[in-house]
Amino acid sequence: MPTDTVLVIRGGLVFDSETRRFRAADVRSRGGVIEAVAAPGQAGDGDRTLDAAGGFVIPGLIDCHVHITSSGEAAALNTMVGEPVPVRAWKAAEHARWTLHAGVTTVRDLGAAERLNIDLAHAIDSGLIEGPRMLAAGLGVTMTGGHGHGFIAREADGPDEVREAVREQLRAGATAIKLFASGGVLTAGVDPRSPSFTRDELAAGVEEAHKAFRVVAAHAQATDGIKNAIRAGVDSIEHGVWLDDEALQLMAERGTCLVATLTAPWAMATHGAAAGVPQYMIDKSNAVLEDHARSFQAAVRAGVRVAMGTDQGTPLNRPGENAQEILRMGEHGLTPASALMAATAWAADLLRTPAGRIEAGKHADFVVLPRDPLAGLAVLAEPDAFIAVVKGGDIVRGGPRENTTGGMA
Ligand SMILES: [Zn+2]
Structure with a gap:
C-alpha cells in the first residue's frame, strides 16, 4: 500500500471510547493512521472507501x-x-x-x-x-x-x-x-x-x-x-x-x-x-x-x-x-x-501502543461488525459474519463491500 493511501469508512456506527457508545460517523485514515472522525458524509473522498452501512465499527x-x-x-x-x-x-x-x-x-x-x-x-x-x-x-x-x-x-x-x-x-x-x-x-x-x-x-x-x-x-x-x-x-x-x-x-x-x-x-x-x-x-x-x-x-x-x-x-x-x-x-x-x-x-x-481507540493519531485498525456488540458480545466471536477487518488502513477481510473510488490498482 502506498504510504499516503486514504481510506474512508463510511455509513457505519462508530465506537467512541470516551462515552463508550456508538454514534453515526465516518472515519478517514491516511497511510495507516486515523486522520479524522467526522460527521456522516463529512470525511471527504478517499483512494478507497469501505461501505460500513448497517455496521458497527470498533477498534481492532x-x-x-x-x-x-x-x-x-x-x-x-x-x-x-x-x-x-x-x-x-x-x-x-x-x-x-x-x-x-x-x-x-x-x-x-x-x-x-x-x-x-x-x-x-x-x-x-x-x-x-x-x-x-x-x-x-x-x-x-x-x-x-x-x-x-x-x-x-x-x-x-x-x-x-x-x-x-x-x-x-x-x-x-x-x-x-x-x-x-x-x-x-x-x-x-x-x-x-x-x-x-x-x-x-x-x-x-x-x-x-x-x-x-x-x-x-x-x-x-x-x-x-x-x-x-x-x-x-x-x-x-x-x-x-x-x-x-x-x-x-x-x-x-x-x-x-x-x-x-x-x-x-x-x-x-x-x-x-x-x-x-x-x-x-x-x-x-x-x-x-x-x-x-x-x-x-x-x-x-x-x-x-x-x-x-x-x-x-x-x-x-x-x-x-x-x-x-x-x-x-x-x-x-x-x-x-x-x-x-x-x-x-x-x-x-x-x-503503550497507539491503537485501541478510534481517534486521530491512532493506528487505522478496525473491525466492522454486523450487530451491536453492546447488545450481545457473542458477535465478536463470529469472524465469518464480520463486515470487515482493517489493519493499518488495509482491508484484510471484507473485500466484497469495498468500493474503489480512486485510481488504486
Ligand atoms: Zn502464557
Whole structure:
C-alpha cells in the first residue's frame, strides 16, 4: 500500500471510547493512521472507501497474552519444541493470519521457543506474511525448574542472572518482557500455588525492562508470587488466580493491570479429557478454575484495571478464537462496554501502543461488525459474519463491500 493511501469508512456506527457508545460517523485514515472522525458524509473522498452501512465499527481487538506460534492443540505448547523450526514457522504464519482475520490486530506474545515470536513479528512488520501487530517477549524468564522452563522460558537465578536474561531478550529484539513469579498449570511437577522468583529477582528484571521502555508481564497465580510481582513494579499480572484483598488493594493503588486469561484453564477443564490433554494439566486446571473466576470478579469490584488476554496457544485455546475471552469476561462481571474496552482501549494503555481507540493519531485498525456488540458480545466471536477487518488502513477481510473510488490498482 502506498504510504499516503486514504481510506474512508463510511455509513457505519462508530465506537467512541470516551462515552463508550456508538454514534453515526465516518472515519478517514491516511497511510495507516486515523486522520479524522467526522460527521456522516463529512470525511471527504478517499483512494478507497469501505461501505460500513448497517455496521458497527470498533477498534481492532488487542490480545495481551498469546503464544501465537502454538496451535492450541492438546499439548502443542510443550511438544512443539521437538519440531523443526521451519515447520513451526510455517504453522506460526498460519496462526498469525487466522488471528488477524478474527479481528485481532495487535497481540503481545509472552514466550516462544527459539524466540520465534520475534522473527514472526519482523516477518509481519516487513509485509512478508499477514498477521497482527506483535509485541514479542522472546523467551520468558523463569527460575531454574520454574514454570515454562524447557519450552517458553529461559532459566535464571539471582538478580544478576535475571538481569542478564532480560538483557538477552532485549538484544534479540524483544519488545515486551515476561517474568515468572509463580508456578503454573502447564509444567509438570510445578505447583501453581508456589511463588517462584524472589522480589529482588523480579525487581532486577523489571528494572532492566523499564530502562529499555518495555512493558513487563508477570506470570503470577500464587498469592505471594502476585504480591512479589506487584511490589517489584510489573505492569501486568497474568492469570492472577489467587488474589487476596491485599493484592487487589496493591493493584488498584499502583495501577497494575490484570490480564486474567480466563479461557486457558476453562478450555482444559471443560474439553481437556476428550481431547487428550495430559491429565496433570486437567487436574491443575480444575484446581484453579473456581478461584480464578472468583478472583477476576473481585478485581472488577475492586476497580483493578483489566485488559484482555487469552493465553492462546495453551491446550484447546486456538488462534482466531481469541474473542471468546471477551465473552468470558462479560460473563464474570464486566459490562459489555467494559469488556470491549478491556479488549481495545485498556489493552492499548497497558501495551503503550497507539491503537485501541478510534481517534486521530491512532493506528487505522478496525473491525466492522454486523450487530451491536453492546447488545450481545457473542458477535465478536463470529469472524465469518464480520463486515470487515482493517489493519493499518488495509482491508484484510471484507473485500466484497469495498468500493474503489480512486485510481488504486
Ligand atoms: Zn502464557
